[in-house]
Amino acid sequence: MATVEERVKMVTAKVLDLDPERIHPEDSFTEDLGAESVQSIELVAMFEEEFGIEMDEDAALSVTTVGGAVDFITAVCKEQGVDVD
Amino acid sequence: MRLIVVDRSVASRRHFWPVALSRPIWELRCGMTTLGEKLQAKVGASDVAYFLPEYMAEVYRAKTDRPVNNVSSLAGDLLIVDARIKADSLAVPDRSEVGVDEQGQVLYVRVTAGDSKKVHGGDLDAFLESAKAALPNVRCALPMWNYTWDLILASPHQITADFALAGRSGIEGTVEEPSAIRGSRNDVYVARGAKIHPMVVLDAEHGPIYIEEDVEVHPFTRIEGPCYIGNKSILLGAKCREGNSIGPWCRIGGEVEESIIQGYSNKYHDGFLGHAYVGEWVNLGALTTNSDLKNDYTNVSVMLDGKHCIDTGSTKVGCLIGDHTKTSIGVFFNTGSYVGAMGILMSTGKPLPKFIPSFSWFVEGVVTKGFGRKSLYETAAKAMGRRKCRWTPADQAMWDAIFEMTAETRDEAVKKGRKAMMK
Numbered sequence: 422m423a424t425v426e427e428r429v430k431m432v433t434a435k436v437l438d439l440d441p442e443r444i445h446p447e448d449s450f451t452e453d454l455g456a457e458s459v460q461s462i463e464l465v466a467m468f469e470e471e472f473g474i475e476m477d478e479d480a481a482l483s484v485t486t487v488g489g490a491v492d493f494i495t496a497v498c499k500e501q502g503v504d505v506d
Numbered sequence: 507m508r509l510i511v512v513d514r515s516v517a518s519r520r521h522f523w524p525v526a527l528s529r530p531i532w533e534l535r536c537g538m539t540t541l542g543e544k545l546q547a548k549v550g551a552s553d554v555a556y557f558l559p560e561y562m563a564e565v566y567r568a569k570t571d572r573p574v575n576n577v578s579s580l581a582g583d584l585l586i587v588d589a590r591i592k593a594d595s596l597a598v599p600d601r602s603e604v605g606v607d608e609q610g611q612v613l614y615v616r617v618t619a620g621d622s623k624k625v626h627g628g629d630l631d632a633f634l635e636s637a638k639a640a641l642p643n644v645r646c647a648l649p650m651w652n653y654t655w656d657l658i659l660a661s662p663h664q665i666t667a668d669f670a671l672a673g674r675s676g677i678e679g680t681v682e683e684p685s686a687i688r689g690s691r692n693d694v695y696v697a698r699g700a701k702i703h704p705m706v707v708l709d710a711e712h713g714p715i716y717i718e719e720d721v722e723v724h725p726f727t728r729i730e731g732p733c734y735i736g737n738k739s740i741l742l743g744a745k746c747r748e749g750n751s752i753g754p755w756c757r758i759g760g761e762v763e764e765s766i767i768q769g770y771s772n773k774y775h776d777g778f779l780g781h782a783y784v785g786e787w788v789n790l791g792a793l794t795t796n797s798d799l800k801n802d803y804t805n806v807s808v809m810l811d812g813k814h815c816i817d818t819g820s821t822k823v824g825c826l827i828g829d830h831t832k833t834s835i836g837v838f839f840n841t842g843s844y845v846g847a848m849g850i851l852m853s854t855g856k857p858l859p860k861f862i863p864s865f866s867w868f869v870e871g872v873v874t875k876g877f878g879r880k881s882l883y884e885t886a887a888k889a890m891g892r893r894k895c896r897w898t899p900a901d902q903a904m905w906d907a908i909f910e911m912t913a914e915t916r917d918e919a920v921k922k923g924r925k926a927m928m929k
Binding site: 477 | 870876924925928
């Protein structure tokens with residue numbers, strides 16, 4: 422089973438039309454990967470679908486980096502009883 | 507006699523969503539005035555009280571000096587009426603009685619001063635039950651407003667009737683030359699402070715035109731009667747076709763036909779709006795357009811719950827748009843679209859789905875949660891501030907309640923949208 426980081430990278434690559442190999446945990450969605458505001462909304466929606474979770478919009482959209490998203494999603498999965506180990 | 511207007515039936519209120527999500531039915535417009543103003547004029551009452559859903563009571567109290575959901579109003583010489591009753595059909599009974607429909611629902615209650623001690627109750631429901639038990643019940647089939655599109659379709663005729671009732675005509679504002687008035691000047695009223703710029707056509711040949719105080723009509727606007735323009739609205743080179751009722755503080759451009767705009771909304775740019783009902787604080791981006799006629803000329807249907815189509819019985823119905831919804835440039839609405847309140851809608855290049863739930867961020871062709879409620883409230887506060895209106899904690903509490911009331915259809919749409927995005 423793919424790790425949370427791999428799955429986050431896969432979704433990010435799909436939304437932003439990037440090569441997953443070129444996405445790194447320290448990358449900022451907006452500054453390094455070029456995400457626009459509408460794509461931020463898409464990212465949140467697709468992370469929710471990928472992991473089967475519901476995220477608070479304000480909290481989710483305050484996450485700025487790929488690594489931050491991995492940590493945030495891992496925490497939400499734990500809270501909502503979604504197994505990602 | 508005190509007139510008490512009631513709008514509390516959950517089932518019937520839903521027929522007037524999305525515009526009635528945030529206001530009582532009697533505040534909806536048809537013709538030159540609201541349904542409540544028509545009832546009041548018909549009854550001739552100056553003493554008026556209201557009963558409405560509790561979640562909007564505090565917001566409404568801030569808009570009226572009259573009692574709202576106040577049980578002490580239920581005393582003395584009274585006429586209680588369902589807000590959906592068409593005012594024209596209402597006759598005040600001389601004696602105490604209860605008018606009920608075929609299902610036994612109370613349409614009106616008349617209690618004369620002499621009978622006031624016969625009826626009592628700790629709340630409105632108990633009072634109505636007491637009245638039903640104590641007073642003669644009369645089976646009646648009073649004409650009612652049943653859906654929002656009833657108001658749209660009746661509005662042009664109602665403007666003509668309301669114009670006659672208002673009894674005003676002539677130019678009290680300014681009409682700058684060269685402008686043209688077609689038809690009879692008796693069918694045009696331009697109120698004090700209203701400014702009609704040069705190169706405007708007021709065409710009253712097929713119906714009257716009533717322009718309220720401080721309206722500004724910019725050059726190259728054509729207004730066809732019947733038409734009503736509310737206080738401080740501005741028309742910007744608009745092709746204002748027949749049958750429009752435009753509330754106060756609107757900015758209107760492009761082509762608008764047989765539509766009702768509640769007030770404080772902007773449709774500044776080109777784009778067609780026809781047979782539509784638009785709430786307050788709506789902003790329609792440039793080229794936003796709705797269809798109001800199907801290519802096969804069959805009746806238009808509307809989905810009020812996102813699932814079931816209701817045949818409107820009319821070949822002409824445009825869109826219904828709730829308060830605070832904003833569209834981007836180039837949004838297309840299909841015939842008979844339901845567009846919820848507090849939405850942010852982005853263009854897709856093709857007509858949007860016919861049902862868009864309230865609080866939707868419609869992005870890339872699907873409903874999403876977007877930037878959430880807080881961001882929508884911030885935008886609403888900004889929009890209201892631009893017109894010197896204040897977004898209050900009561901507004902927020904009302905909209906929080908509306909968010910919960912509309913959650914089911916929105917959550918379903920969001921889930922569907924996420925699945926579509928992953929494909």
